[in-house]
Structure formats: C-alpha cells, structure tokens
Amino acid sequence: MKTTSNSSLLFTVLVIFSCSWAVSSHEHDDFLQCLSLQSNNHSSISNIVYTPKNSSYLSILNFSIQNLRFESVTTPKPLVIITPVHESQIQPVIYCAKENGMQIRVRSGGHDYEGLSYTSQVPFVIIDLVNLREINVEVEKKTAWIQAGARLGELYYRIAEKSRTLGFPGGVCPTVGAGGHISGGGYGTLIRKYGLAADHVIDARIIDVNGRILDRISMGEDLFWAIRGGGAASFGVILAWKLELVDVPEKVTVFTIAKTLEQNATNIVHRWQYVAHKLDEDLAVRVFIRRVNSTQDGKRTIQASFQSLFLGGVDRLLPLMQQSFPELGLQREDCTEMSWIESALYIYGLPVGSLEVLLNRTQANVRHFKAKVDYVQKPISKNGLEGIWKRFFKEEAEEAEMLFVPYGGRMDEVSESTIPFPHRAGNLYQIHYMVNWDEEEASERYINWIRRLYSYMASYVSKSPRAAYINYRDLDIGVNNKGNTSYTQASIWGRKYFKNNFKRLVQVKTMVDPTNFFRNEQSIPSIYSRWTKNGKEYACPNVDA
Secondary structure, three states: OOOOOHHHHHHHHHHHOOOEEEEOOOOHHHHHHHHHHHOOOHHHHHOOEEOOOOOOHHHHHHHOOOEHHHOOOOOOOOOEEEOOOOHHHOHHHHHHHHHOOOEEEEEOOOOOOOOOOOOOOOOEEEEEHHHOOOEEEEOOOOEEEEEOOOEHHHHHHHHHHHOOOEEOOOOOOOOOEHHHHHHOOOOOOOHHHHOOOHHHEEEEEEEOOOOOEEOHHHHOHHHHHHHOOOOHHHOOEEEEEEEEOEEOOOOEEEEEEEEEHHHOHHHHHHHHHHHHHHOOOOEEEEEEEEEEEOOOOOOEEEEEEEEEEEOOOHHHHHHHHHHHOHHHOOOHHHOEEEOHHHHHHHHHOOOOOOHHHHHOOOOOOOEEEEEEEEEEOOOOOHHHHHHHHHHHOOHHHOOEEEEEEEOOHHHHOOOOOOOOOOOOOOOOEEEEEEEEEOOHHHHHHHHHHHHHHHHHHHHHOOOOOOOOOHHHOOHHHOOOOOOOOOHHHHHHHHHHHHOOHHHHHHHHHHHHOOOOOOOOOOOOOOOEEEEEEOOEEEEEEOOOO
16 A cells, blocks of 8 residues: 655645544543443443442452552542453443543553553543453464454464464563554564564554554555554554564574673673674673672672573574674583573573463562663763662662663664664664662652663763653653643654654644544644633644644
C-alpha cells in the first residue's frame, strides 16, 4: 500500500477533519449502563467488569502492577476495570468511555515504568488485556500471531514447543506483555543480530477510536508505521501482532564474567566501549554495574559483570574474543553451550532446566523502582567512569544498577525513520539506570539519587536532544497537560523519544484520533485543540502545530 507523504498527509487531515465533539460525563454509573446497553450479551460483559464494590477489584488491579510505587493507597485508582476475553468486548468500552468523558488506560503486562497503563489523574477505565493471550506459531512460514496480553516468556515457550532453531528478538524479562513491549520497539540479547522486536512485525490488529478493528491493509501504512515503535496506546488498542520469527542455531554459547575494581574493572569497561559495537553481529556482550562486597573484610566495591550471548559454539567464540577483547580473559571453562530457549532462562537469571517457568505471568520480586535511560555516542573516559563508581558508593545505591547494552551490527544498518524508534547508527551503547527500594516513605530519597546520577551523566551521553526510550518511560523529561497540549510542549519529551520522527507521529495521530481521545501524560498529541462547552467536547486545529 502506498505511503502518503508527510506534507500531503497533514493537508488531508486538515481538510477532512473540522470540529468534532463527544458528550462528556464523569459518572461511571452512566458508563456501566452504557456498557450494558452496548453489549450484545449482558451476562458475559458483567463477568469481566470490576468496580471498587467488587471483592476481586484490588486483586485484579494489583495482579499486573510491576512497580510498587503505584500500588499505594494514594495512587489514583480506576473507576472500572474491564478484562475482555474477546476483542469484541473492547469496542463498547471505547464507545461508552467517549460518551461519558472518561479516559482509557490499556494494560498488557504492567511493566511500564511510570504506571501509565493503570494510573491517571482524571476519571479513567482500565482495559486489561490479561485474558487475550493466544499465540499461534507457524514454523513452516516462520511467523507467529500473538495477542497483546500474552507475555514474552509465553511466546518463547510456544516457539520452542515447535522449533529449537527459531527465536524472536524480544526482551529479556519473560513477564513483559507483548502489546506494549512491541509497540515501543522492544529489544533483547538478539539486538545486534536482528534489531528490534518491532522491526519484525508484519501485520497487526488494532481497534481505533471509532471502534473499528483494523489490520495492516485497512489501517494503512501510516498508522502501521506509527504503532511499531511509536507507542500504540496513543493510537488505539492493540489486539495482536503478526511476527516474523528469526533463525537461531541449535546451540548458542553464554558466559558471565565478573570483575571488581580490584580486578581492573575500570580499564576493562573502558576498553569494552571501543570494541563491543564492533564485534561479530552474532555476539552481544552487555555489562551490569553494581555495588558488591569486596574480598577485603567489611569493604564494598564496584563490580562489572560481562554477560554474553553468542549465536554459535564455543570453538568459534573463543578466537573472536581473544582477537577482539582479550582484556576480558575469557576461557573455555567460562562458557556454556545450550539451546537458544535455554539461554532465555540463563540471561534472565533463572535456572536452566524446566522451560515451564517461562509461563509464569507474574514477577517473583516486585519492588519500588525508578529507572532512566541514555545513549552513548563517544566512549566515556576513565575519569568519567570513576565518577559513576563514586556515586554508587552512596547509601541509596545499595541495590542500584546500570546496564550497558551494546549497539552496532543490525542497529547500524536500519534507517532511523524506518519505524518511529530512531536510536540506531551512531550509538555505541545504551545505558539503563535503575534503583530499587522497599520502603514507600523512602521513595523521594532514592529517586533523588538516580536523578543526581542522571545529571552527572549529561556531558557523557547524547545531546540535542538527550535521547530517551519510550519503553522506559520517564516523566522527568516532560509531560502533557491534563487538557490541551501544544505541539511545542509535547516536543520537549517527544523529540527525546522519537527525534525527527515525532512530527510524523503527530500527523498520524491527528489523522486517526483528531480529538485526542487516546491520551496520557506522554501520549502523542493531535494538532487539534480540545475544549468542552455545554457538555460537549470540541476539537479544532491547533495553530501551534
């Protein structure tokens, strides 16, 4: 299908859409009545509706919350939770939310870092896709359909059931939901060989603001482009993805080598920056930075753990490492050969044994956390690294970590405008920062620590803009207003996530959702302004766009 140019798309949008409106109401009783009237089977819809009066309400709400920062009693709660078992049950929810002035939050796994899929400062409804989890793998075609509520671990398990030489370049954490992960780009240990999860989407099903169920042909290439890396929650409700699976060898090789400061960690990490992005694309060596006990009694030190997945056997890996990265000192006894599906367990830190653990749908250890991200385009000096170590000796960093994810390989070969995710060539590696804690009352102290670390890193990472990653939401970098948000204001955070792709995302948004119904604190805005008058909601062109 031919893709409309940016300029002609914007012109078409402005011609087609004049002022539009929807009735506004904040009474969730009216919403429930509407839902009953709009549903073909009243009894079936009642089985998937939960309000605070329902005894199961809190257990349903908390089941997929992966960050305890948003499980407190002060966190805004939804007026209604809907857990559809069929996609047709979602359409009435969209219609009735529009009719009653309520926002929608769509949750597929609950791993969003700022809780945007299940919190809101305005009256809202959650569509929880937890029951939409079907996965169909076709080995001969090397494809799979996966519903948005299925977890990544379930996908990997279902692939392995049918083939040990097929995989998918998705994330490391098995409990992440497919809907949100893939819509934000998604990556894992296959990033250097195969790029992002979103790079391998060949079709999709989405419900738009008008309740239409669309596939790639009916939605058109502009919307199909936008939802593969632009965050689909801005455009509709993702129902399912059709994925292109990738080839993996029967045996892969993994290793983890830990080096402390006393074991020359600073020099080895410094050297890693120069070689990791240039290694064979079959080889990805990532680095975890943590504070640990020193061999000296009562002392603490910094440890850099070099963890690797190599798509091949140990006999081919050793010469590659000895030639390109001898400083690490990799030996044969450090390496273990296994299947790719077993490596999914190993990389996440699970015992390499029963694959059924991948079918677990909840995290084993849910805590409070705050995370951030950066992209490094020039190696950080040894002095710069030592400045990081110094900050990791602070009390708040007891359970903090940094993860360095190498780029290069396939990431250098794809244009930054192919999908909305723009962070490709020119990046040596990505940094993921995270700090964990247990006491709710201590939250401010830990959040301030990671903000100070992030501020320190400013001179060592990407600039103009300082890039960020939509799947690692960070409200510190900018937010929308509760009402109208101008293009200029949204660009503050939008360009950090999407760089020059942000403008096209806004144009697509305006075409498919001109009244900006699907919105949150960091949703793509429409170029229309919205306001309410006499109980009706209007939208007209925003001159700031």
